[in-house]
Amino acid sequence: MIHTDLLICGAGPAGLCAAIEAGAAGADVLVLERGHAPGGQLVKQTHMFFGSEKQYASYRGFDISDILVAQMSEMPNIRLICDATVLAAYDDGVFAAEIAGKYEKIRPRATVVATGASEKPLLFPGNDLPGVYGAGAVQTLMNQYGIRPAGRVVMLGAGNIGLIVSYQLLQAGVDVLVVCDGAPKIGGYLVHASKLARMGVPIMTSHSVKRAEGEGKVEKVTLWELDKNWQGIAGTEKIFAADTLCVAVGLSPLSELLWQAGCEMLYVPALGGYVPYRDAQLSTSIPGIFVAGDVAGVEEASSAMVTGRLAGLAAAGFLGLDIIALEAKKEDCLAQLHSLRHGHGGKILDGIQQALLDTNNKGDEHA
Ligand SMILES: Cc1cc2nc3c(=O)[nH]c(=O)nc-3n(C[C@H](O)[C@H](O)[C@H](O)COP(=O)(O)OP(=O)(O)OC[C@H]3O[C@@H](n4cnc5c(N)ncnc54)[C@H](O)[C@@H]3O)c2cc1C
Structure with a gap:
């Protein structure tokens, strides 16, 4: 059994940013990536991004991936393993993964699911x-x-x-x-x-x-x-x-691990299909399981990076790390998300995200 403070499933922009924030706050982090290399969709994006400086506007996707991986590599408390697929989430909090051909069990104190989306x-x-x-x-x-x-x-x-x-x-x-x-x-x-x-x-x-x-x-x-x-x-x-x-008719969130873990889910067509209920800090209905990036609702790499940071900070807070310093960073992430979702037709998406949070807060019947 592998023990870690924080397990991150997926090393796309969301997973990498979650690792960087939680790692900077002092968590012992294990990132598992099923591909041969980290970066998720970024590694094939040869075009320049828009957005703001904080989301690496005017950099190409694969350069952003290199920057994030380099930042992460500077932290000895973050371990990235590629060719490692998270296969299952059990209701006792244990995750199972295939790592280099071997079946391994992991018991994290907290988890960020950042598995992205698949094509429809x-x-x-x-x-x-x-x-x-x-x-x-x-x-x-x-x-x-x-x-x-x-x-x-x-x-x-x-x-x-x-x-x-x-x-x-x-x-x-x-x-x-x-x-x-x-x-x-x-x-x-x-x-x-x-x-x-x-x-x-x-x-x-x-x-x-x-x-x-x-x-x-x-x-x-x-x-x-x-x-x-x-x-x-x-x-x-x-x-x-x-x-x-x-x-190219859209993406749907890769949410299998969330279903297996028993997270409450809701069908929101504008977010790509079934997405998990979560609070503003991206905590799902299961304490200690956070979501970030396209698995939480299909958006863009810019918002995947910001939600990744937010989920990493929230997970660090859940682990009891440096809560005061984390709060200011979380506020900044929430402000960035708000501004991203209000550009380029993002108003609609923000409205839906808000509806999701409102419904969540009211504790309505869940799917
Ligand atoms: C063709 C295309 C063009 C795009 N262009 C832009 C653009 O110009 N600007 C922009 O902002 N956004 C763009 N996007 C969107 C952006 O790429 C995604 O929103 C972003 O990559 C989502 O980040 P993520 O980390 O959630 O998911 P991903 O980048 O998909 O990363 C998820 C990672 O999780 C891994 N994974 C999945 N399941 C498991 C598992 N069970 N165990 C371990 N690892 C797992 C995957 O291998 C992957 O590496 C584009 C997307 C596509 C497909």
């Missing part, structure tokens, strides 16, 4: 053909492993992921034929959409995929227009000779 699939005829990918998977293959997708690409989804990955495909010399989205408006930031428009990529709103076809792989993608009830309109089909269809 979409149902349509031909969605199981080779050549149909999640856009995030294409980004991983291309930016992390240097493998470009074949030939001509159709991108489904004009949110930030669809727009950013389309631009990165163009930068890698891949032909992006079209970006389409079922919604009547582009969901991602205008700055990303404008870059595509300048490079001559059409963005078709109120359009989705009708089917993908081909002999053993994608060869043809049919798009069609959607009516206001999101039903395809016969006669509006447009056929693209394509080799790859990328699907």
